[in-house]
Amino acid sequence: MPIIEFILEPLQYAFMLKAVIVSVVVGATLAILSCFLILKGWALLGDAISHAVLPGVVIAYIVGIPFGIGAFLAAMLSVVLIGYIKNNTKIKEDAVMGIVFTTFFAFGIMLISKIVSSIDLTHVLFGEVLGISTESAWYTCIILGLVSLVVLIFRRVFTVFCFDPTHGQVLGMPMTLVHYVFLSLLAVSITGSIQTVGIILVIAMLITPGSTAFLLTKRFSTMLWIAVLASVFSSLVGAYASYHFNVATGGTIVFVQGIIFMLVLIYTKLFPETYR
Amino acid sequence: MNQSAISLKDVSVSYGSKQVLKDTSIDIPYHTFTGVIGMNGAGKSTMFKVIMGLVKPDSGSVTICDDPVRIAQKHGHVAYVQQSEEVDWDFPISVDEVVMMGRLGQQDVFKTPTTEDKEQVKQALEQVKMLDHKDHQIGELSGGQKKRVFVARALAQGAEILLLDEPFAGLDATSERSLIELFIRLKKDGKTIVLATHDLLSLPDTCDQVALVKHTVIAHGKTKDVFTKELVTKTFDGLLHNLSFD
Numbered sequence: 125m126p127i128i129e130f131i132l133e134p135l136q137y138a139f140m141l142k143a144v145i146v147s148v149v150v151g152a153t154l155a156i157l158s159c160f161l162i163l164k165g166w167a168l169l170g171d172a173i174s175h176a177v178l179p180g181v182v183i184a185y186i187v188g189i190p191f192g193i194g195a196f197l198a199a200m201l202s203v204v205l206i207g208y209i210k211n212n213t214k215i216k217e218d219a220v221m222g223i224v225f226t227t228f229f230a231f232g233i234m235l236i237s238k239i240v241s242s243i244d245l246t247h248v249l250f251g252e253v254l255g256i257s258t259e260s261a262w263y264t265c266i267i268l269g270l271v272s273l274v275v276l277i278f279r280r281v282f283t284v285f286c287f288d289p290t291h292g293q294v295l296g297m298p299m300t301l302v303h304y305v306f307l308s309l310l311a312v313s314i315t316g317s318i319q320t321v322g323i324i325l326v327i328a329m330l331i332t333p334g335s336t337a338f339l340l341t342k343r344f345s346t347m348l349w350i351a352v353l354a355s356v357f358s359s360l361v362g363a364y365a366s367y368h369f370n371v372a373t374g375g376t377i378v379f380v381q382g383i384i385f386m387l388v389l390i391y392t393k394l395f396p397e398t399y400r
Numbered sequence: 401m402n403q404s405a406i407s408l409k410d411v412s413v414s415y416g417s418k419q420v421l422k423d424t425s426i427d428i429p430y431h432t433f434t435g436v437i438g439m440n441g442a443g444k445s446t447m448f449k450v451i452m453g454l455v456k457p458d459s460g461s462v463t464i465c466d467d468p469v470r471i472a473q474k475h476g477h478v479a480y481v482q483q484s485e486e487v488d489w490d491f492p493i494s495v496d497e498v499v500m501m502g503r504l505g506q507q508d509v510f511k512t513p514t515t516e517d518k519e520q521v522k523q524a525l526e527q528v529k530m531l532d533h534k535d536h537q538i539g540e541l542s543g544g545q546k547k548r549v550f551v552a553r554a555l556a557q558g559a560e561i562l563l564l565d566e567p568f569a570g571l572d573a574t575s576e577r578s579l580i581e582l583f584i585r586l587k588k589d590g591k592t593i594v595l596a597t598h599d600l601l602s603l604p605d606t607c608d609q610v611a612l613v614k615h616t617v618i619a620h621g622k623t624k625d626v627f628t629k630e631l632v633t634k635t636f637d638g639l640l641h642n643l644s645f646d
Binding site for chain 2: 281343
């Protein structure tokens with residue numbers, strides 16, 4: 125059977141096996157987060173964070189510490205800065221985000237052009253999951269696995285946080301803490317996904333699966349499932365496409381997600397109210 | 401030890417340089433239905449937010465069922481139905497899931513809802529007559545039905561005191577009437593109801609106590625003593641035309 129061969133043949137190679145596993149873990153985790161993110165209306169913030177990690181990654185590279193730590197610190201710094209400027213000036217939040225993340229990103233570009241070779245730059249910007257090291261693969265899977273676990277365990281808290289934070293506050297739940305925990309989870313996941321899709325496209329994985337699922341259902345639990353399935357499927361397509369046809373993994377993943385979104389959109393327009 | 405469900409003592413609140421509440425004191429007894437009236441911007445909502453612990457007063461003290469606000473929150477003594485729920489009505493959440501959120505204070509957040517929780521949610525929905533709609537997505541409901549769901553969430557929370565901030569805003573007369581009946585029924589069941597409202601016409605038939613608010617509590621007491629032409633005119637700067645006092 126050619127299809128079985130198409131699927132199984134690449135898996136004899138360790139690099140491909142790693143790529144498939146990592147892509148699936150990244151796809152599933154970001155899909156779970158995306159459901160919360162789009163309902164909270166934080167899509168732009170996700171975009172801001174993903175760009176803002178660049179200087180952190182480069183500095184980590186220079187200093188010789190794990191990328192994740194540098195990226196995480198840069199992400200949190202950008203979030204704190206955005207919050208501070210928003211609360212202390214009359215500039216609107218979207219403009220503040222735009223200023224902060226482009227400045228961070230620009231600084232990252234400067235550092236890269238001076239220090240790191242352009243091949244590494246492409247990897248950071250667009251990802252290269254086929255070339256992932258065993259160490260990075262473990263790091264990604266463990267970190268993202270933990271993020272998924274935390275989000276699912278505290279799912280009801282995050283749902284209140286997205287739906288009606290005032291109610292959470294009234295019940296004495298520490299909503300400010302939840303806010304920062306959620307931001308941290310976001311930053312950690314973005315960091316962990318850089319190798320797979322890269323800084324530029326990671327935001328798509330944080331918006332598209334949740335949006336696709338949102339079109340199809342009025343139930344949050346169903347939304348989570350649909351988002352994860354759509355995202356994991358896209359990840360698999362991406363990994364196999366880059367093996368068989370030598371196209372970019374990250375690009376393929378995000379493209380497939382976009383196509384699924386469009387197909388679902390057309391479907392819901394053609395057959396409204398056939399879904400719940 | 402006092403006998404008040406809610407007790408504010410000399411509470412002052414400012415937003416920036418604007419003072420909204422000044423030396424506000426009020427004692428609301430248990431098992432009463434208090435109407436809070438005053439002009440827009442007079443500080444009604446702020447007073448509610450202070451009681452709920454959403455706004456910290458600059459000075460003064462607040463106790464709820466003899467507990468400070470933080471403790472009262474943990475016990476879930478008091479529930480709050482906001483003026484306009486700032487929620488996304490497209491949120492993929494069903495009516496019973498919204499009401500279940502009322503149980504979160506009591507629950508271990510790690511656990512899935514217990515049979516007890518589900519029973520409480522069912523009872524709360526029954527009380528507000530929304531059990532038939534429990535599987536609907538929240539945005540599919542009418543304005544009055546949405547309010548009922550948030551009242552049900554307050555009931556599921558097990559709160560003894562319900563704070564309702566202008567629940568009739570944007571509702572038709574029928575929905576308003578049936579909400580009022582619901583609140584009166586809840587008061588009979590032993591709840592303490594505090595209702596901020598602009599509907600002065602139905603107030604004398606609804607509330608047994610009235611609090612007049614104009615950046616402080618001008619007067620508070622039994623409806624027949626406080627809801628007088630003189631005091632109400634003072635509260636609204638004399639801008640009342642179609643109200644008759646017997």
